[in-house]
Amino acid sequence: MAVAEKIAPGASSTVYHVKKGEQGTVLDIDDFNLWYGTSQALFDVSMTIERGLVTALIGPSGCGKSTLLRSLNRMNDLIDGLSIKGSVLLEGADIYDKRADVIALRKRMGMVFQKPNPFPMSIFENVVYPLRVDGVRDRRRLEETAEQALRGAAFWDEAKDRLQENALGLSGGQQQRLCIARAIAGDPEVLLMDEPCSALDPIATAKIEELIDELRGHYSIAIVTHNMQQAARVSQNTAFMYLGRLIEYGETRAMFTVPKVRQTHDYVTGRFG
Amino acid sequence: MTAELTNPTAADAASRTARSKRRTATDFAAEGEPFVWALGGALAIGILMIVGFLFLVMWNGVVTFFPKTIAVVTAGNGDVFAGEPVRSEQYRPTAEALAALQPTARAKIATADGFAGRTLYRVGNYDLYGEDFRWVADHDVRRVEYPAGLMLVERLEWGPFIGTIKAVTTGGGAARPAAEIGTAAIDAAHATARERWERIHRIERGDIGAVNHWLDKERLRLRKVELADGIDSAGYRTAERRFAEREAVLKQDYDRLAAEAAALRAEDAKDTITFADIGGKEKTIALSAVVRMYAANDLGLAAKLGVYFSRWWEFLADVPREANTEGGVFPAIFGTFVMTLLLVIAVTPFGVITALYLREYAKQGRLVSIVRISVNNLAGVPSIVYGVFGLGFFAYIVGGTIDQLFYAERLPSPTFGSGGLLWSSLTLALLTVPVVIVATEEALAAVPRSMREGSFACGASKWQTIRYVVLPRAMPGIMTGVILAMARGAGEVAPLMLVGVVKLAPELPIDGFFPYIHLERSFMHLGFHIYDVGFQSRNSEAGKPMVFVTTMLLIALIAVMNASAIIVRNRLKRRFMGSQF
Ligand SMILES: Nc1ncnc2c1ncn2[C@@H]1O[C@H](COP(=O)(O)OP(=O)(O)O)[C@@H](O)[C@H]1O
Ligand SMILES: [Mg+2]
Numbered sequence: 068m069a070v071a072e073k074i075a076p077g078a079s080s081t082v083y084h085v086k087k088g089e090q091g092t093v094l095d096i097d098d099f100n101l102w103y104g105t106s107q108a109l110f111d112v113s114m115t116i117e118r119g120l121v122t123a124l125i126g127p128s129g130c131g132k133s134t135l136l137r138s139l140n141r142m143n144d145l146i147d148g149l150s151i152k153g154s155v156l157l158e159g160a161d162i163y164d165k166r167a168d169v170i171a172l173r174k175r176m177g178m179v180f181q182k183p184n185p186f187p188m189s190i191f192e193n194v195v196y197p198l199r200v201d202g203v204r205d206r207r208r209l210e211e212t213a214e215q216a217l218r219g220a221a222f223w224d225e226a227k228d229r230l231q232e233n234a235l236g237l238s239g240g241q242q243q244r245l246c247i248a249r250a251i252a253g254d255p256e257v258l259l260m261d262e263p264c265s266a267l268d269p270i271a272t273a274k275i276e277e278l279i280d281e282l283r284g285h286y287s288i289a290i291v292t293h294n295m296q297q298a299a300r301v302s303q304n305t306a307f308m309y310l311g312r313l314i315e316y317g318e319t320r321a322m323f324t325v326p327k328v329r330q331t332h333d334y335v336t337g338r339f340g
Numbered sequence: 341m342t343a344e345l346t347n348p349t350a351a352d353a354a355s356r357t358a359r360s361k362r363r364t365a366t367d368f369a370a371e372g373e374p375f376v377w378a379l380g381g382a383l384a385i386g387i388l389m390i391v392g393f394l395f396l397v398m399w400n401g402v403v404t405f406f407p408k409t410i411a412v413v414t415a416g417n418g419d420v421f422a423g424e425p426v427r428s429e430q431y432r433p434t435a436e437a438l439a440a441l442q443p444t445a446r447a448k449i450a451t452a453d454g455f456a457g458r459t460l461y462r463v464g465n466y467d468l469y470g471e472d473f474r475w476v477a478d479h480d481v482r483r484v485e486y487p488a489g490l491m492l493v494e495r496l497e498w499g500p501f502i503g504t505i506k507a508v509t510t511g512g513g514a515a516r517p518a519a520e521i522g523t524a525a526i527d528a529a530h531a532t533a534r535e536r537w538e539r540i541h542r543i544e545r546g547d548i549g550a551v552n553h554w555l556d557k558e559r560l561r562l563r564k565v566e567l568a569d570g571i572d573s574a575g576y577r578t579a580e581r582r583f584a585e586r587e588a589v590l591k592q593d594y595d596r597l598a599a600e601a602a603a604l605r606a607e608d609a610k611d612t613i614t615f616a617d618i619g620g621k622e623k624t625i626a627l628s629a630v631v632r633m634y635a636a637n638d639l640g641l642a643a644k645l646g647v648y649f650s651r652w653w654e655f656l657a658d659v660p661r662e663a664n665t666e667g668g669v670f671p672a673i674f675g676t677f678v679m680t681l682l683l684v685i686a687v688t689p690f691g692v693i694t695a696l697y698l699r700e701y702a703k704q705g706r707l708v709s710i711v712r713i714s715v716n717n718l719a720g721v722p723s724i725v726y727g728v729f730g731l732g733f734f735a736y737i738v739g740g741t742i743d744q745l746f747y748a749e750r751l752p753s754p755t756f757g758s759g760g761l762l763w764s765s766l767t768l769a770l771l772t773v774p775v776v777i778v779a780t781e782e783a784l785a786a787v788p789r790s791m792r793e794g795s796f797a798c799g800a801s802k803w804q805t806i807r808y809v810v811l812p813r814a815m816p817g818i819m820t821g822v823i824l825a826m827a828r829g830a831g832e833v834a835p836l837m838l839v840g841v842v843k844l845a846p847e848l849p850i851d852g853f854f855p856y857i858h859l860e861r862s863f864m865h866l867g868f869h870i871y872d873v874g875f876q877s878r879n880s881e882a883g884k885p886m887v888f889v890t891t892m893l894l895i896a897l898i899a900v901m902n903a904s905a906i907i908v909r910n911r912l913k914r915r916f917m918g919s920q921f
Contacts, residue, residue, distance in 0.1 A: 142797060145792075145793070145796065170800075170801055173796065173798070173799040174799035176797075177797070177798075178793075178797035180793065180797075182790055184790040184793070185794075186791060186808070187791075187812050187915065188812065196800075196808070197798040197799055199808070200799055200800045200801075200804050200808075201799075235916075250797070250798075253798060253799060
């Protein structure tokens with residue numbers, strides 16, 4: 068724990084060398100602090116998510132990656148005793164504004180969780196769930212969306228003949244791709260992924276990484292990962308967090324080859340974490 | 341022993357022995373062996389008691405309807421009587437009884453430590469001798485025979501008759517001796533008489549009942565107009581005219597039907613049968629009053645099975661007779677089934693909504709905890725208290741108000757203002773709702789958080805998440821609660837005695853008259869039937885077998901309803917819980 072001392076408490080000392088997206092910024096996190104009850108989980112985080120790029124969040128476990136990701140679509144609202152300070156701007160509008168519509172916000176963001184969480188219904192109903200929630204009943208539109216989303220999640224070929232089967236009968240990797248299909252079925256602007264591959268075998272992982280690569284450009288993706296190689300393979304920007312602070316945020320290649328902060332260097336080379 | 345161990349495998353074996361020796365040396369209690377035995381023993385005792393109970397009920401229930409042989413007993417004092425042996429037991433004769441005995445019999449009793457054997461006979465012929473059953477001590481029996489030709493006659497009144505057929509009269513002619521007519525002809529005449537009797541029954545109960553029903557409707561309609569417009573209004577006068585017209589038409593119908601029934605009755609009275617008991621005493625009854633008769637000692641197995649199944653059919657499909665100790669229990673089966681169904685329909689939404697609010701919407705705090713504890717405590721309130729509440733609140737307050745608002749024309753006789761099917765179901769729903777609430781809350785709590793989050797992340801509202809994800813996933817658990825509530829409710833009797841169950845309800849709660857389902861009617865219930873037959877009837881010895889059969893039926897009914905619910909639940913489980921990975 069020697070490294071911990073090097074962080075000056077309270078001060079935001081993040082080092083930035085971000086690759087700017089050609090399409091600008093989609094999310095702007097500004098001086099964001101978050102408390103679970105009385106224990107602070109995020110300290111003065113400021114960063115942007117660039118449109119059309121993949122942004123990886125890395126850091127040792129418990130450093131607040133999931134917390135930060137879940138703050139972006141206000142998933143944390145479900146937790147009792149949560150309080151925040153700071154702002155998160157989605158295209159200039161603060162999502163934590165009192166007048167902000169949480170449900171509308173979540174509809175603009177798809178989320179994929181660490182553990183696949185299909186609903187207890189058919190594959191088809193799982194995929195079109197975001198549309199059902201919107202009250203869409205047009206069969207044609209539902210079917211088209213389902214096919215598009217399942218193709219997008221590289222799951223169409225396996226699923227097309229068993230759309231009416233229960234999703235809970237799928238394997239873990241299939242379930243996760245189904246969840247990705249569900250996340251993109253609502254045509255969101257941002258895709259949030261919290262260690263989407265951690266419960267999967269290498270083949271399924273490779274498939275999903277390929278998928279992320281294909282989805283890039285069309286969606287802005289923020290992905291939490293424990294796997295350094297994965298971050299290096301799929302992302303353009305990488306944020307390194309430690310103990311609730313954003314230590315360094317910059318272009319992925321540089322982060323892994325010539326990081327500007329000692330701690331980042333130690334972490335990506337596997338000296339701690 | 342160790343001296344001989346030279347090769348390595350033997351040495352290995354030795355060290356294994358040493359290890360196993362070490363293991364047995366551990367504390368006996370620490371291995372948990374005594375607890376395993378205790379648990380196993382407790383389970384075995386529990387299962388034994390349940391199996392024993394079921395076996396007792398089944399055994400007594402299954403044999404009840406099987407025809408028994410009839411014994412003719414000659415007693416010590418020369419008395420001769422016939423009866424079905426019911427059971428034997430040991431008893432201790434009183435001193436006076438002993439003193440009156442022959443010395444040999446007394447000596448025999450003395451060697452048996454003062455005990456003597458005796459047998460209970462079902463002698464029937466209640467109308468002749470005023471007793472259905474008779475105990476006979478073994479030492480008082482001179483001879484027991486099983487003569488052919490003795491008949492057991494089940495009658496509409498007075499219970500069974502045991503004796504022989506003396507003569508038969510058909511079509512009002514002269515009585516002809518049974519031997520001359522022959523059994524086949526007697527059976528045919530009996531069948532004709534029964535058919536005619538059923539036709540009379542249909543006319544009197546069904547057709548005339550319908551006429552009365554319509555007449556009642558008209559009368560109520562008139563009274564309604566009277567209550568609304570007053571007796572001097574023009575409306576009332578038109579209604580009165582209309583009533584008079586309808587009444588005339590219905591009266592005609594009634595007269596026609598009554599004449600038809602009377603003609604049939606006259607016909608019926610011409611067919612009689614005369615029986616003679618073992619002592620030669622004769623009894624003549626209408627042929628149609630004989631439900632079933634058979635020569636008990638002459639039956640082959642096939643004929644016995646025929647009687648057996650015909651009795652079962654009567655039991656399942658007919659209405660009760662003779663203060664419920666004979667005939668069938670169909671109205672009770674039907675009442676129990678319909679009431680349980682209504683109970684489930686009432687308790688499920690009520691319990692699920694309460695649990696949903698408590699678990700999903702209410703702010704978890706002291707108040708919710710108190711509510712939850714209170715709900716759990718409700719399960720401990722004696723069920724009769726629910727009955728009192730149901731009578732006071734549902735029947736008198738709610739029902740009374742409904743009567744005043746919607747059935748004013750029927751007052752002062754209550755419609756919903758007294759016990760009935762609806763109030764019984766609601767009372768039992770109240771009684772069983774804690775079970776559903778607790779089970780539902782647990783099922784809701786067991787829905788993985790990740791599933792809810794997945795739904796919220798798709799932009800679903802809280803209600804949509806509950807509706808589409810949480811409830812389906814919790815459904816098997818909710819079903820478990822409903823199944824438990826159903827089993828509890830179907831077997832409950834005490835509160836029902838206050839809110840709608842009656843000893844005899846000839847009208848089923850569902851029939852062909854609008855609105856077809858009559859929730860206000862009182863009804864019969866198997867549980868209450870057991871109590872009534874076993875403990876409330878004049879003839880408890882005759883009721884005893886019926887108690888077993890009815891208990892068996894009630895258990896079977898609950899088992900069938902439970903099994904179907906469990907099948908549904910398992911189907912849901914496969915659908916909503918699947919196996920992850
Ligand atoms: N629901 C919660 N309630 C209280 N503390 C939490 C909760 N979720 C996470 N934390 C705490 O916040 C910190 C960051 O957690 P998390 O964001 O899950 O880390 P990561 O995803 O980087 O492993 C940890 O110390 C964790 O214990
Ligand atoms: Mg995490």
